[in-house]
Amino acid sequence: MRLATFRVDGVVRVGVVDGDHLQAVEAPDLLSVLVEWEQSGPPEPRGQVWSLAAVELLAPLPRPPRNVFCVGKNYRDHAREFSRSGYDRSAGGEELPSAPVVFTKPPSAVVGPGATIERHPTVTKELDYEAELAVIIGRPGRDIAPEDAHRHVWGYTIVNDVTARDRQRAHRQWFLGKGLDSFCPMGPVAVSADEVDPEGQARPALELSCWVNEELRQRANTADLLFDIPTLIATISAGLRLETGDVIATGTPAGVGIGFDPPRFLDRGDEVTITISGIGTLRNRVA
Template sequence: MRLVTFRQKDRLQHRIGALTPDGTVLDLAAADPALDGGFMPALIAGGSAVLHHAQAAAAKAPEAKGAMLCAPIPRPAKNIFCVGKNYHEHAREFASSGFDASTQEVVPDAPVVFSKPPTSVIGPGEPIPSFLDPTNSVDYEGELAVIIGQGGRGIRSADWRQHVFGYTIVNDVTARTLQHKHRQWILGKGLDGFCPMGPAILTADEVPDPAALRLTTQVNGEARQDAVVADLIFDIPTLIATISAGITLEPGDIIATGTPVGVGIGFKPPRFLKPGDVVRIEISGIGVLENPVA
């Protein structure tokens, strides 16, 4: 199922819903009061028992009239774990762009992990605040993100499936000049509003093979990125094992797996985002994450 977090004009709190194939939002708490409260990490931490509650509620839940989608996890408990240069062609694209000040290697020997703070998260349809980048070098990066279910430390790559709750879409928005200037990535990628997320969490039971998922990105209707997750340099089992080796992963933690070739800095000259642009990212099964640029 596709789980969402939404708001309604006449209610202050978030609510948890299910997104139907035609885009209707179902109010799960209206069908099962046990799901009231709208806190997605609590649902995730509840494991299969609570997920079964949600699945049963979806079968009888009413439409949430006037629902406004939020990020599935509007305020993550921790920074989002992100992985840089994790598609071969993008690694080459980035190396040749002149914006990579971190290393001279093209394809990394180990996962390049950085993070984006919770304050960077915004939902579908919310404007990307490009005005926060004084260098006018805002770029897009469409990515598949993994949502951790069962937590743990020292997770073996062979056991990765039992620790994944589901998948969503992240736009790893980046101020390229800041990224280069500071010789690390958090100040260029962690600005407020620079992590659009959504529209839903597609639960892992609906994804027998995440490597088969296809990601596409458009800017103002123009195709920019098109890749399958199988093209990752370091796959999802490797990322989970690498990060959890010394950092405890917890329910609701998010791992953005990297972006494929086709970002703005790959063009000559670079094609940065500007106010009025619209970025549309789609991953098969999850849906569409679309955000205007402000």
């Protein structure tokens, strides 16, 4: 099932997407749908039908209940390009991490498809993009074993892990460089886990592509994750209870701005377009 959070006539609603249309469900927000899904199954669309072109799509979880969990250096080629870039001051020279590198973004960083990415010119001169598959947790749990991890996954969406590289490097950690307002575009929809297979076990894994303006910058397959989704869930949930509605961004492949020589950072007017097969396209412009 494909679900979207949208605004029409000034009212925020949740709907089931079918092709170029969506139909509202009787729920105040996506988090309520996810909670109810765990108890009684998928929602039944019963409300009005709209054309997607007639509504404003928001992030599936416009204000996640907690910080978005994010994973760094989780594709080999990106880990290597980051290590060579001179911007990685957090790993003591380690090119490939021996364990998942986890940080967070605050809920206030989340914006939806079509929303602008703030340039923050007084804060950063080195604005970068990172295309990522994101996991949405459905079933809560703590100390989740890798073999049980997929029982806790409701589904997936797309995230752009926007980053102020100079701020990331200067502070020797990643929260301040990645947690600014508008630095977590998310969407356009949330897709339930039965529709896609990121690890490519039962059906093809997902193709991820990212363009800046009309130039292809990133292309990868989610089967190439250094630490797979069960490992990420097991690592993050160790001693920390994951809750319904938690979001885990799984990392970005090679091709980010700092991977070029010289680096190619975002500027006003640039448009970042991220497509993941089976999910859709997330498009945002720098203000």
